[in-house]
Amino acid sequence: MFSTETNLRVRYAETDRMGYVYYGNYASYYEVGRVEALRSLGMSYREMEDSGIMLPVLTYSIKYFKPSFYDDLLTIQTIIPEIPGTRIKFLYKMFNAERVLLNEGETTLVFVNIKTGKPCQAPPEFIDKIKPFFTN
Amino acid sequence: MFSTETNLRVRYAETDRMGYVYYGNYASYYEVGRVEALRSLGMSYREMEDSGIMLPVLTYSIKYFKPSFYDDLLTIQTIIPEIPGTRIKFLYKMFNAERVLLNEGETTLVFVNIKTGKPCQAPPEFIDKIKPFFTN
Amino acid sequence: MFSTETNLRVRYAETDRMGYVYYGNYASYYEVGRVEALRSLGMSYREMEDSGIMLPVLTYSIKYFKPSFYDDLLTIQTIIPEIPGTRIKFLYKMFNAERVLLNEGETTLVFVNIKTGKPCQAPPEFIDKIKPFFTN
Amino acid sequence: MFSTETNLRVRYAETDRMGYVYYGNYASYYEVGRVEALRSLGMSYREMEDSGIMLPVLTYSIKYFKPSFYDDLLTIQTIIPEIPGTRIKFLYKMFNAERVLLNEGETTLVFVNIKTGKPCQAPPEFIDKIKPFFTN
Numbered sequence: 001m002f003s004t005e006t007n008l009r010v011r012y013a014e015t016d017r018m019g020y021v022y023y024g025n026y027a028s029y030y031e032v033g034r035v036e037a038l039r040s041l042g043m044s045y046r047e048m049e050d051s052g053i054m055l056p057v058l059t060y061s062i063k064y065f066k067p068s069f070y071d072d073l074l075t076i077q078t079i080i081p082e083i084p085g086t087r088i089k090f091l092y093k094m095f096n097a098e099r100v101l102l103n104e105g106e107t108t109l110v111f112v113n114i115k116t117g118k119p120c121q122a123p124p125e126f127i128d129k130i131k132p133f134f135t136n
Numbered sequence: 137m138f139s140t141e142t143n144l145r146v147r148y149a150e151t152d153r154m155g156y157v158y159y160g161n162y163a164s165y166y167e168v169g170r171v172e173a174l175r176s177l178g179m180s181y182r183e184m185e186d187s188g189i190m191l192p193v194l195t196y197s198i199k200y201f202k203p204s205f206y207d208d209l210l211t212i213q214t215i216i217p218e219i220p221g222t223r224i225k226f227l228y229k230m231f232n233a234e235r236v237l238l239n240e241g242e243t244t245l246v247f248v249n250i251k252t253g254k255p256c257q258a259p260p261e262f263i264d265k266i267k268p269f270f271t272n
Numbered sequence: 273m274f275s276t277e278t279n280l281r282v283r284y285a286e287t288d289r290m291g292y293v294y295y296g297n298y299a300s301y302y303e304v305g306r307v308e309a310l311r312s313l314g315m316s317y318r319e320m321e322d323s324g325i326m327l328p329v330l331t332y333s334i335k336y337f338k339p340s341f342y343d344d345l346l347t348i349q350t351i352i353p354e355i356p357g358t359r360i361k362f363l364y365k366m367f368n369a370e371r372v373l374l375n376e377g378e379t380t381l382v383f384v385n386i387k388t389g390k391p392c393q394a395p396p397e398f399i400d401k402i403k404p405f406f407t408n
Numbered sequence: 409m410f411s412t413e414t415n416l417r418v419r420y421a422e423t424d425r426m427g428y429v430y431y432g433n434y435a436s437y438y439e440v441g442r443v444e445a446l447r448s449l450g451m452s453y454r455e456m457e458d459s460g461i462m463l464p465v466l467t468y469s470i471k472y473f474k475p476s477f478y479d480d481l482l483t484i485q486t487i488i489p490e491i492p493g494t495r496i497k498f499l500y501k502m503f504n505a506e507r508v509l510l511n512e513g514e515t516t517l518v519f520v521n522i523k524t525g526k527p528c529q530a531p532p533e534f535i536d537k538i539k540p541f542f543t544n
Contacts, residue, residue, distance in 0.1 A: 012443070012453075013294050013436035017287040017342050023193040024163025024285055028421035031160070035420070035479070045420075046479040057159040061197035070289050071443070071454040148307070149300035149432055151425040153478050158421050164285035171284070171343070182343040206425050207307070207318040295465040296439070299432025329431040333469035 002080040002133040006036035010072045020067035027060060030092045030105055033076035037090070041129045053123060055109040058087070062105035066096075073097050083134050084122040086111055138216040138269040142172035146208045156203035163196060166228045166241055169212035173226070177265045189259060191245040194223070198241035202232075209233050219270050220258040222247055274352040274405040278308035282344045292339035299332060302364045302377055305348035309362070313401045325395060327381040330359070334377035338368075345369050355406050356394040358383055410488040410541040414444035418480045428475035435468060438500045438513055441484035445498070449537045461531060463517040466495070470513035474504075481505050491542050492530040494519055 008029060016022040035045050045055070068074055079091040092105045113120045144165060152158040171181050181191070204210055215227040228241045249256045280301060288294040307317050317327070340346055351363040364377045385392045416437060424430040443453050453463070476482055487499040500513045521528045 011436055012288055012439050013296055015289040016284055017289065017291045018190055018192065019289045020192065022164075022285050023196060024160055024167070027160025027163065028158075028419055031420050044479070049478075054154055056154065056156070056203070057200055059197070059199050060159060061195070063195050064193055067192070070457075071452070147300055148303050148424055149430050152420055153423040153425065153427045155425045160421055164283055167284050180343070185342075206321075207316070290462055290464065292464065294436075295468060296432055296435025299435065300430075303432070326426055328426065328428070328475070329472055331469070331471050332431060333467070335467050336465055339464070 002037070002041070002130055003077060004037045004040045005075050005077050006033055007073060007075050008032055010068055010070055010074065012070055015070045018067075019069065021069070021072075023062075023064065026062055026064075026094070026103060026105065029074065029076060029094065030060075030062075030078075030090070030107065033078035033092050034090045034107070036076075037078040037080065038126075041126075043126055043129060048123065048126075049114075051123075052114045053120065054112050054114050055088070056112060057107050057109050059108045060105065061107075062092075062103055064103045066100060066102045068094070068096060068102050074102070075099075080130065080133075083127065083130060084111070086119045086121055088122065138173070138177070138266055139213060140173045140176045141211055141213050142169055143209060143211050144168055146204055146206055146210065148206055151206045154203075155205065157205070157208075159198075159200065162198055162200075162230070162239060162241065165210065165212060165230065166196075166198075166214075166226070166243060169214035169228050170226045170243070172212075173214040173216065174262075177262075179262055179265060184259065184262075185250075187259075188250045189256065190248050190250050191224070192248060193243050193245050195244045196241065198228075198239055200239045202236060202238045204230070204232060204238050210238070211235075216266065216269075219263065219266060220247070222255045222257055224258065274309070274313070274402055275349060276309045276312045277347050277349050278305055279345060279347050280304055282340055282342055282346065284342055287342045290339075291341065293341070293344075295336065298334055298336075298366070298375060298377065301346065301348060301366065302332075302334075302350075302362070302379065305350035305364050306362045306379070308348075309350040309352065310398075313398075315398055315401060320395065320398075321386075323395075324386045325392065326384050326386050327360070328384060329379050329381050331380045332377065334364075334375055336375045338372060338374045340366070340368060340374050346374070347371075352402065352405075355399065355402060356383070358391045358393055360394065410445070410449070410538055411485060412445045412448045413483050413485050414441055415481060415483050416440055418476055418478055418482065420478055423478045426475075427477065429477070429480075431470075431472065434470055434472075434502070434511060434513065437482065437484060437502065438468075438470075438486075438498070438515065441486035441500050442498045442515070444484075445486040445488065446534075449534075451534055451537060456531065456534075457522075459531075460522045461528065462520050462522050463496070464520060465515055465517050467516045468513065470500075470511055472511045474508060474510045476502070476504060476510050482510070483507075488538065488541075491535065491538060492519070494527045494529055496530060 213229040349365040
């Protein structure tokens with residue numbers, strides 16, 4: 001299992017008239033979580049995409065326990081629970097500054113060769129970097 | 137079961153550098169679906185909120201089958217599968233102009249009394265309007 | 273002068289905790305206005321882009337007179353005040369359902385050849401379609 | 409003159425199918441700039457709003473010189489050029505990691521008493537904090 005944490009601050013644009021972060025905005029927060037998880041592994045999602053592999057999302061689910069509010073400093077814990085194959089799963093837990101669990105979610109993404117449009121294996125250098133976290 | 141359809145056109149702002157609608161934007165498309173579903177029943181979500189009842193989202197899940205693209209004219213089918221109690225479930229199916237199924241999802245929302253912050257029953261006038269669709 | 277109107281309804285996602293449409297969201301509303309202005313001329317911005325010409329924005333300004341609110345049905349009046357050359361100017365006026373002027377703005381965009389990355393003239397078929405509105 | 413800088417990283421959600429940051433998203437980047445400018449002065453915009461004063465935007469303009477791209481680390485320089493009265497002006501300059509100027513803009517906001525809905529003077533503690541930057 002690989003796990004990292006990253007922080008972000010809620011922007012005014014992301015709130016709604018209920019005063020909460022709009023329920024649809026957590027998808028982009030989770031995206032920040034997974035991109036920073038890759039970066040902490042020494043991988044750049046941007047470079048992966050520039051090298052011809054993209055990662056569209058296949059499934060996304062989220063459970064909302066508590067709202068978050070304007071200017072809150074949030075922590076996203078991002079977990080890669082298994083060594084990826086053609087697909088990669090990410091789990092997310094989001095906390096506020098008091099470490100209250102606000103929501104948790106899950107996404108499955110697929111490695112796709114941009115030229116062929118077909119699913120492909122995770123890049124070998126990515127596997128090399130993540131494998132050490134799964135040995136016991 | 138209650139089911140309606142509504143259309144919307146993909147905006148440039150909603151695409152991402154993959155050329156697809158960003159995966160997080162379907163949440164706001166589904167919101168359009170459920171607001172228009174309520175309107176077609178003669179209910180205004182805005183008036184409900186102004187009258188003191190809000191509907192925060194508890195769970196949201198989506199499966200992506202095919203991407204949608206800039207300027208696509210999309211159809212959202214929104215289904216209320218059961219008579220709501222303190223919670224209301226919505227199912228969504230999204231189609232492109234060729235009636236290809238692009239994604240499907242589900243949300244559960246809870247009726248909350250804004251003053252007390254506590255869950256409450258669906259407003260009686262809403263139940264009155266939706267009940268006829270569930271008698272056999 | 274060429275002028276058209278198009279309508280859109282404010283989505284929950286577009287409001288902020290002030291209860292207003294977030295000030296940054298009018299840019300995408302104006303984009304709807306100009307895309308629909310082109311469509312009413314028989315032009316598809318999507319097809320123009322697919323044919324190799326894109327229209328990045330050079331300048332954008334807006335004056336906010338009154339807020340708009342959740343579920344408001346807005347009207348965007350979009351004006352092309354001059355025959356475009358390598359640049360095209362759009363003016364916008366946004367009204368609510370009571371025809372109160374809410375905001376007005378202006379964008380300048382430039383025709384760019386996607387392959388070369390250089391500015392280019394407006395496509396001749398576009399000029400052909402818009403010219404009749406400027407003869408007297 | 410008061411000036412600060414803050415950084416942010418471009419999210420995938422904020423790009424469009426041109427591969428650029430969507431032109432409308434800079435408004436929320438600038439908002440980050442001004443909120444962090446206030447914070448660096450020891451002011452919290454959230455607390456100001458909670459205390460009954462809001463700051464709606466009256467005018468906004470931006471000139472785009474160069475695009476920004478996915479995952480770019482941007483720097484926003486935010487300037488308060490004059491001591492605020494009932495209105496406050498912010499100037500913005502955005503740079504990429506190579507310190508290339510990408511865009512610059514300006515917003516005027518008005519202090520509004522939330523209860524009365526009327527314009528009001530900038531809070532005295534804000535004036536106290538900003539005044540030292542304007543003495544010579």
